[in-house]
Amino acid sequence: xxxxxxxxxxxxxxxxxxxxxxxxxxxxxxxxxxxxxxxxxxxxxxxxxxxxxxxxxxxxxxxxxxxxxxxxxxxxxxxxxxxxxxxxxxxxxxxxxxxxxxxxxxxxxxxxxxxxxxxxxxxxxxxxxxxxxxxxxxxxxxxxxxxxxxxxxxxxxxxxxxxxxxxxxxxxxxxxxxxxxxxxxxxxxxxxxxxxxxxxxxxxxxxxxxxxxxxxxxxxxxxxxxxxxxxxxxxxxxxxxxxxxxxxxxxxxxxxxxxxxxxxxxxxxxxxxxxxxxxxxxxxxxxxxxxxxxxxxxxxxxxxxxxxxxxxxxxxxxxxxxxxxxxxxxxxxxxxxxxxxxxxxxxxxxxxxxxxxxxxxxxxxxxxxxxxxxxxxxxxxxxxxxxxxxxxxxxxxxxxxxxxxxxxxxxxxxxxxxxxxxxxxxxxxxxxxxxxxxxxxxxxxxxxxxxxxxxxxxxxx
Amino acid sequence: xxxxxxxxxxxxxxxxxxxxxxxxxxxxxxxxxxxxxxxxxxxxxxxxxxxxxxxxxxxxxxxxxxxxxxxxxxxxxxxxxxxxxxxxxxxxxxxxxxxxxxxxxxxxxxxxxxxxxxxxxxxxxxxxxxxxxxxxxxxxxxxxxxxxxxxxxxxxxxxxxxxxxxxxxxxxxxxxxxxxx
Numbered sequence: 001x002x003x004x005x006x007x008x009x010x011x012x013x014x015x016x017x018x019x020x021x022x023x024x025x026x027x028x029x030x031x032x033x034x035x036x037x038x039x040x041x042x043x044x045x046x047x048x049x050x051x052x053x054x055x056x057x058x059x060x061x062x063x064x065x066x067x068x069x070x071x072x073x074x075x076x077x078x079x080x081x082x083x084x085x086x087x088x089x090x091x092x093x094x095x096x097x098x099x100x101x102x103x104x105x106x107x108x109x110x111x112x113x114x115x116x117x118x119x120x121x122x123x124x125x126x127x128x129x130x131x132x133x134x135x136x137x138x139x140x141x142x143x144x145x146x147x148x149x150x151x152x153x154x155x156x157x158x159x160x161x162x163x164x165x166x167x168x169x170x171x172x173x174x175x176x177x178x179x180x181x182x183x184x185x186x187x188x189x190x191x192x193x194x195x196x197x198x199x200x201x202x203x204x205x206x207x208x209x210x211x212x213x214x215x216x217x218x219x220x221x222x223x224x225x226x227x228x229x230x231x232x233x234x235x236x237x238x239x240x241x242x243x244x245x246x247x248x249x250x251x252x253x254x255x256x257x258x259x260x261x262x263x264x265x266x267x268x269x270x271x272x273x274x275x276x277x278x279x280x281x282x283x284x285x286x287x288x289x290x291x292x293x294x295x296x297x298x299x300x301x302x303x304x305x306x307x308x309x310x311x312x313x314x315x316x317x318x319x320x321x322x323x324x325x326x327x328x329x330x331x332x333x334x335x336x337x338x339x340x341x342x343x344x345x346x347x348x349x350x351x352x353x354x355x356x357x358x359x360x361x362x363x364x365x366x367x368x369x370x371x372x373x374x375x376x377x378x379x380x381x382x383x384x385x386x387x388x389x390x391x392x393x394x395x396x397x398x399x400x401x402x403x404x405x406x407x408x409x410x411x412x413x414x415x416x417x418x419x420x421x422x423x424x425x426x427x428x429x430x431x432x433x434x435x436x437x438x439x440x441x442x443x444x445x446x447x448x449x450x451x452x453x454x455x456x457x458x459x460x461x
Numbered sequence: 462x463x464x465x466x467x468x469x470x471x472x473x474x475x476x477x478x479x480x481x482x483x484x485x486x487x488x489x490x491x492x493x494x495x496x497x498x499x500x501x502x503x504x505x506x507x508x509x510x511x512x513x514x515x516x517x518x519x520x521x522x523x524x525x526x527x528x529x530x531x532x533x534x535x536x537x538x539x540x541x542x543x544x545x546x547x548x549x550x551x552x553x554x555x556x557x558x559x560x561x562x563x564x565x566x567x568x569x570x571x572x573x574x575x576x577x578x579x580x581x582x583x584x585x586x587x588x589x590x591x592x593x594x595x596x597x598x599x600x601x602x603x604x605x606x607x608x609x610x611x612x613x614x615x616x617x618x619x620x621x622x623x624x625x626x627x628x629x630x631x632x633x634x635x636x637x638x639x640x641x642x
Contacts, residue, residue, distance in 0.1 A: 026502065026606035152541065160541040162548070164560040172567040180574045187578055191503070191604070198601035214588030217595070218603050220486075220499040222585045224509045228519040229581035233574055236527075240570045247563050450503040450606075454479060 019114045020452050021296030029297075029449040033442050034199050036292050042439065045291065050435045056428020063421040064139060072142050074418045080411045081401045085419040086140035088393045089426065091248055092276070093133035094174065095269070095389060098241055099277020100126025101181060104188070105237035108230075113455070114305050116448045117297040121288065121437070122281050123185040128433040129280070130178045132426040137170065139422075166250045173247040180240055184233050187226070190216050191447040245273040252396065258335040259343075259400035262327060268320030275313035275359075276389035278306050282382040284434060286375055288443060297444055304372050310385065311366040317392075318360045335405055342403045343395065347412065352395050358388025468641040470593035471497070471613040472624050473600070474633025479505045482608035485631040486511040489610070492627065496616035500594070500609040522580035523573045530572020535565040593641050611639060 067074055077084040100122040107115035138144050150171045152161050161168045193213035200206040216222070246266035253265040282303065289298040328336035343352045362384050365371045372378065398413050437443065476482040479501065486499050490513060499508060535558075542548070543555040582588070594600050594611050603609050610633070612624050621638065628636045 030502070030605045152537070158546070160546040163538045163542055163564055164550075164557055166563075169563040169567075172564045176567040176571040179571060183574055183578045187581075195502070195604040198604045214582070215590055215592060216587065216604075217592055217600075218500045218502055219585075220501065220505075220508050220512050221514060222587075223501065223504040224512075224514045225517045225519050225581045225584050227504050228517055229523075229577045232520060232523045232577045236523075236570050236574050236577070240567075243563070243566060243570075247567075250563070447503045454503070454505075 019116065019299060019301055020449070020456055021299065024296065024449075024453050026450045026453055029453055030195060030199075030446055033297075033444050033446045033449065034195055036438070037196060037440060037442055038200055038205070040292075043291070046435065046439065050432065053428045053430075053432035053435060056425055057432050058428075059421050060135075060425025060429055063418050063425055064135075066418060067139055067422070068144070072140070074416065076413055076415045076419055078411060078413070080404065080409050081398060081413040083140075083397050083401060084413055085415050085423055086136045087251075088390065088397050089423050090133050090136035090140075091269075091393045091397075092390045093129045093136070093426065093430075094177075094248060095245060095273035095276045095393075096280045096386070097126040097129035097133065097177070097181070097277065098245060098270070098273035099281050100124070100129075101177075101184075101237050101241040102274055102277065103281065104184060105234040105241065108234045109238060113452060114302055116452050117294075117444045118281060118285060118302055118306075119448070120185075120188065120445045121284060121434075121443045123181065123188065124437045124441075124443075125277075125280060125284060125434070126181045127178070127185060128430050128437075129277075130174065130181060131433070132430050134174060134178065135426060136422075137174075166247070166254045169247045170251060173244045177240060177244045180233070180237055184237055187230055187233060188445060188448075189441065190214070190226070191218065192442045192445060194218065195446050196442070242270055245269040257400045257404055258333075258339040259324075259328075259396065262324065264320055264323050264327065268317065268324070271313050271316035271320065272389060272392065275310060275317055276386050278310045278313065279382040279385035279389070282306050282310070282378055283386070286379045286382075288438065290375075292438070292443070294444065297449065300373055303375065303378055307366050307372040307378055307381075310382075311363055314359060314363040314366075314385070321356070321360065339400065339403060343399055346399065346403065348395065348399050348402070351391050352399075355388050355391040355395055358384050358391060362388075469614050469621065470596075470639040470641040471611050471616075471619070472621065472628060472636065473594065473597050473609055473611040473639050474625075474628035474631070474636045475599060475602070476608040476610070476633055479508075479608060481632050482610065483507055483511045485610055485628070485633065488631055489612070489627075493618050494612055494616055494624075496619075497610060497612040500600075500603040500611070502604050502606060502608075505608075518584055519577060519581050522584075523577040526576020526580070527569050527573030529576075531565055531569035533572070534568030535561055538564060593639050596640050596642075597637055599635050599637075 075084055075086070077086075100119075103115050103122040104119040108119070138147050141147055150161055150168060161171075190213065193209050194216040197206060197209040197213045200209055246269065249265035249269035252260035253262055255261060285298050285303065285306070289295050325340055328340045331337075343349065362381060365377070365381065371381075402411050402413060404410075474485070476485060482499055482501065483505065486508065489497060490511070499512060501508065538561040539556060539558075542557065542561070547555050549555075594603075594609070599607070600609060610628065612619060612628070614621075616624075618624070625636050625638070
């Protein structure tokens with residue numbers, strides 16, 4: 001079964017680059033992946049990384065606590081710029097989550113084998129990104145303790161939510177997305193939790209994993225229904241993921257604000273979401289495979305494929321930028337034309353140019369095979385793309401709101417310390433959750449890796 | 462030491478490869494065994510057919526969940542917007558159905574997904590804290606790299622020694638009885 005590794009990577013042998021390193025058996029994948037959780041000593045680097053991200057999460061708590069004490073006045077928002085960092089960050093985080101669902105659901109339906117070793121942590125990333133995203137609209141409401149008003153519940157006041165409002169659509173889209181992502185992740189985890197239960201040595205670990213595994217025993221009858229349910233969930237998550245960012249884009253495009261009121265928004269938002277999400281998966285995959293020696297599972301083939309998806313979605317986003325421009329000018333609507341001028345020459349023009357450099361120009365390097373196979377370049381590129389995508393949301397939210405129809409309603413927006421503290425705090429929370437996740441749950445699906453072992457050994461016969 | 466004779470749940474055999482497991486399942490069915498189950502650390506292609514498992518109820522439950530979510534979601538929005546809490550916005554129709562589509566869509570997906578997951582768990586009778594197969598120490602390998610078959614004592618053809626020998630004849634290792642307590 002073991003075949004010599006090709007001496008070096010080159011385009012000619014790319015087809016031969018496996019999605020799984022050679023020589024693996026059911027036992028070796030089980031041992032290696034479960035050992036990260038069960039037996040490997042926790043490294044010093046883990047503690048340092050966790051401590052830093054935990055401190056940043058503390059900063060988030062302080063920022064939110066202060067916000068609850070003083071109100072949204074501590075932020076840079078004003079009238080007319082009511083949507084500042086909170087909405088920028090919300091859209092950014094939700095977008096990042098999209099790659100996880102795309103990898104786990106759409107690539108599953110398309111039977112792409114390379115998804116196997118990256119889907120688990122990509123799904124975890126989705127959940128954590130949705131958790132970070134969910135904070136923002138909630139604290140942006142001003143009176144977050146009344147946020148439950150957005151849910152339809154039989155109140156004694158006899159009032160109900162306004163279902164014609166995109167903001168209520170948002171509530172349903174994001175909460176459905178969070179719930180379905182959690183279920184999809186948990187169903188995928190079920191067999192692995194059983195593995196951890198059976199291999200755990202310490203009693204508390206046995207009990208906790210045992211309860212989570214719910215008595216899974218790998219029965220053929222169970223697998224039979226499990227596979228139906230998993231396939232159906234993948235089929236349901238696929239339209240869902242496309243709908244979520246579309247609904248979020250409707251928050252903008254249903255309004256009549258110049259720069260927002262455009263029909264290209266839903267597909268362009270979805271492409272942007274997948275773009276930033278894949279960038280985030282790369283940002284996580286590269287340190288993860290290095291730290292835990294998972295190069296056999298997350299191979300160069302995975303990174304190469306993800307870079308290609310990034311390049312493709314990046315081009316769709318570039319097309320979106322172009323058409324946004326073209327339609328504004330072609331429409332002849334003077335407010336739309338003026339907005340284009342403001343993006344190019346207004347006070348926030350540097351943000352616009354940085355966004356073009358980050359999102360359109362830099363990723364063109366990914367056409368080169370060498371660049372796609374340079375781990376350091378890929379990592380830096382993924383950070384640049386995510387910065388660019390954040391800038392894109394900033395440009396959309398802030399420029400339109402500072403320059404709408406009437407000069408008397410123009411304004412300026414300047415984020416404050418607390419805006420930054422909240423934003424950086426959510427990044428800290430996200431990283432902290434990732435650290436906890438790789439420590440207590442298998443970051444790669446063990447059951448699916450066994451399937452991959454079975455399939456690759458069949459191919460070689 | 463007094464031998465405590467506990468009730469026997471069945472006989473279990475261990476197999477090294479998926480192929481041997483599927484082969485054994487086919488032979489068992491040919492021999493007329495019906496009340497048995499196979500255990501594997503990952504879903505095996507062809508095992509469901511070999512076990513003679515037909516279509517399951519999960520897709521139907523999912524469909525019902527999706528329809529309930531969709532119809533219920535739309536109906537609820539209609540009830541809120543047109544009946545119980547009508548709001549006249551510029552004289553536009555109260556049943557402004559296109560505006561209800563996003564929430565209807567999301568609730569369809571939500572209903573179907575909840576039904577798929579909880580339907581699958583309910584049909585599998587999970588969570589189930591204990592099952593007799595866990596009494597066999599080697600069964601912990603069923604979640605790692607080994608494949609198992611357990612023939613239940615309830616099977617009409619079950620006979621402790623004969624069934625155990627039959628399993629051994631199918632290249633099973635570590636054939637052992639499974640106690641029920």
